[in-house]
Amino acid sequence: MVNSIINDSFSSYQKNIDSANIQCSLGIDITSKDKSKIFLKANTPITEKISSKIRELKQAGVIAAYAPDDAIKITNPTKKDELLTSIIGSVQADPVLTNFELTETLATITDYVNNETMPEKIVEHLTVFSQFNPKEFEHTLFNLVFGTHIGKAKNYSPSELHDLMCVLFYEDIGFARLDPAMKNAYKVHPIISKEIVEYAGITNPMILDAILQHEEKLDGTGYPNNITEINEYAQISQIANQYSLLFKTGGNTASTMGEIILLGQQFDFRTSCYKPSVYHSLLQKPLMKISIEKLESSQQLNQYAQHLHQELSNVIKWSNTKATSNEEVRLIQQKIKNTLWVSNDSSDPFQVSASELSDTQLCQDFISDAMRFIYSIVDAANYLNCQLHNPIEKNGSPLSGDSFLQMVNP
Structure with a gap:
């Protein structure tokens, strides 16, 4: 109907x-x-x-x-091979996507396009969307590729990946029915997209909800309904949206990934309080995994772990030796030591010595813990530097939040 x-x-x-x-x-x-x-x-x-x-x-x-x-x-709707050509072409031409290891992700998307029985009305709307509004369609293809990459990094099952790809592919299809001259047309497109997909015969509530919510944010600043409880597939789409926007602003893949991960930070290290975020912190883990995916060999992982170990040792050194009368600074120093499990007889982060990082599993666990800590302390580093004028230091030089983002960059 x-x-x-x-x-x-x-x-x-x-x-x-x-x-x-x-x-x-x-x-x-x-x-x-x-x-x-x-x-x-x-x-x-x-x-x-x-x-x-x-x-x-x-x-x-x-x-x-x-x-x-x-x-x-x-009369001549877009064919599957034409869709795949568009997807592969968008990856090859995109300065962001070319930085990721997408071989398996593109294989997953290719299988999806080849084997999915897309409803006729979906294909027709994709045809109109791609030809009438190619700029927005390119954005959809970016979200499809990067969002699927996140789903794979999160170890989604085949059925979960299928539903996620449906969301990412169809979420902007409403632009096919929108007048570009309409004021705030972009704020309407999630609603129309969801109605088109439902009209075409797709009834899966997870897919429909995610399409409607894909422009929402957990902090309530999204649209069209400013909600704060959001389907995970929609959150993945929002991450892809934010990545594209931040890259266009900053133009640096590594720093952009760091900024994206921070958008999911739901814990304020300094105050130990909850903080509003764009997406749930559970999605930070696959993003961190993606950020180091090019470290393929054990040697590369060990070198990166040794780098993080040295940097965190410098932070511990500052926490132990920086004399200050500022109670707030001393509290942050103690939190750093507590979080890094610094004991009275050791200054090794997480009580792991550099030599122990030769163990592959311990090395991987250390990298994961170190990355989480570094991202968690970015805001506190800025606060110490800009508000208290008593920054974390490395060899006498102040460390800002950006310094920590550079520190975690492999």
Whole structure:
């Protein structure tokens, strides 16, 4: 059943089809009210003459009622191989995506596109979307690739990856039915996207909810409903959105990843209080995994672990030796030592010596713990530096939050 949102947006949909010079035909027979006479047969190419004929029949009141969307069909919808070509091309041309190890992710997406039975209306809307609004469609492809990469890093099952890819591929499909001149059109597209997907026959509530919520943020600053409880697939989409936006602003892959991970920080190291975040902190782990995915050999991992060990040892040294009368600074120093498990007879972070990092499993665990700690202390480092003017130091030089982001960069 076609709902009012689909009907109300048909006019814009048709204009977008015309603007993109997409050929269409009738999707149904145009008949008399009693179905006894066929005025125009399904699959008849829609020309200006045919459109004029339909308008005349409507004005005369002699044809059976029909949903506008049912009466129009894209003659040459985008084929699967064309979709895959677009996806591969977007990866090769994107300065962000080329920095990641995407071989397995692209294989997963290729299997999905080749084996998924996409509803006809979904394919038609993707066709219009990609040709009428190629800029937004490129953004969708970025989200599809990077979001799927996150899902794989989180060890999603095949069925979970399938549902995630449905969300990422269809979440912006509403732009096919939006007038670009409409004020705040982008704020409406999640609603229309969800309605299109449901109209096309997809009923999975997880997919539909995630599409509707993909522009929401846990801190309530998203849209269209400013909610604070959000489907995880939608949160992954939001991470991809934020990564793209931050990279365009900063232009550096490593620093952008650090900033993205910080957007999921839900714990304030300095105050030990909850802090609002864009997405749930559980999604920081796969992002950290992605950030070091190019460290493939045991030797590379060990070198990185040794680097982190040395940097954290410097932080511990500051915590132990920096004399200050400021009670707040002393409390932060003690928190650092407590968090890093610094004992009275050892200054090794997490009580792991540099020589012990030769053990592969211990090395991996140490890297994970060290990365979490460094990201957690970024805001505290800025506070010590800018507010208390009593920064964490390394060999006498102050360390800012950016210093810690650079520190964790492999």
